[in-house]
């Protein structure tokens with residue numbers, strides 16, 4: 001590391017940063033050190049371009065007015081429009097949005113997409129609101145964001161607790177506020193829309209499929225089969241469910257699941273489809289699934305298994321539980337599920353981590369296909385989408401795996417180095433205005 005970069009590291013460290021931001025900065029700085037990133041580019045990438053905070057009023061079903069706080073952080077757009085999800089969760093704040101936006105920058109760069117990184121959301125527990133309240137909250141949030149989003153500027157997508165319905169409301173609100181002749185041409189302001197509203201066949205399963213593919217590629221490289229492998233999943237939403245669905249098809253056995261409502265296990269195997277049907281009729285909860293026993297929430301990650309898939313929130317694998325993890329592979333379906341201290345312990349123990357920016361990138365790759373489909377006025381078929389996704393995930397996986405071997409680094413460092421170098425190249429070619 002040069003003296004200049006050492007100084008910069010000290011500067012970024014002086015600001016008290018907590019939680020996810022601390023993690024992403026540590027990950028970034030250690031990769032930047034490895035590639036000896038030019039200090040000017042390190043400065044640029046250490047900070048977000050724009051941070052939008054909006055407070056907006058919404059009328060509730062009972063006639064009362066509530067004020068909500070929404071965020072959109074645009075980290076970097078050197079490679080193209082900002083891209084990333086909107087989440088509805090009580091943990092959403094400016095710090096979380098910054099960290100998640102940064103991860104999107106690395107993710108889209110690594111995937112070779114023409115996008116930068118952004119993220120946002122509303123600090124809200126959506127389970128406390130009716131569907132019509134959520135619709136008004138979403139539409140009012142979109143209106144408040146106004147021209148800070150746009151199909152060639154910043155393109156949101158689903159994330160924790162948002163889905164295709166949320167995206168349909170955003171698209172409709174955004175399009176309604178455009179001049180009449182431009183309305184339908186703005187459909188690709190968001191991705192992850194429902195099928196009849198410009199959505200992509202297969203976008204629903206794209207993230208989970210990508211998680212499964214990453215695990216499959218790892219198994220192939222390790223000369224092992226997934227048949228009979230035991231896996232546990234934290235989060236049984238879109239990502240966790242689809243990853244489990246594809247793994248089960250490959251002969252792997254789901255032995256434990258945790259969601260926001262509780263944890264269950266059965267070492268003889270849990271049927272993914274039965275659990276999915278059960279959760280559908282049980283308000284989305286997996287608790288009390290027949291033929292399973294309840295597990296202490298704190299013990300979840302220490303359960304016996306070969307593969308562990310954290311597919312919920314950040315900071316789940318930490319120094320508190322990393323020593324007791326039995327899995328040999330962690331496949332990060334969520335963003336930032338393993339913190340830096342947890343990761344250090346896992347790596348010392350010889351456990352492989354397929355990092356989030358690679359493992360869950362199937363989602364944003366699917367988003368890119370949807371965006372292209374809308375932009376070109378096309379409608380793609382499911383088999384075509386899945387084949388393209390397969391190809392893209394394989395390219396990224398091989399790139400990261402080869403880099404890690406050649407440079408003797410872990411997979412996360414490899415993924416970050418590749419991602420940062422692509423952005424570095426763009427800055428070197430274009431220079432800094434003026």
Ligand code: GLU
Pocket residue numbers: 083084085086107155156157158159160191335360361363364365367
């Ligand atoms: N929210 C997803 C992610 O974290 C998808 C983002 C997108 O498709 O833009 O990668």
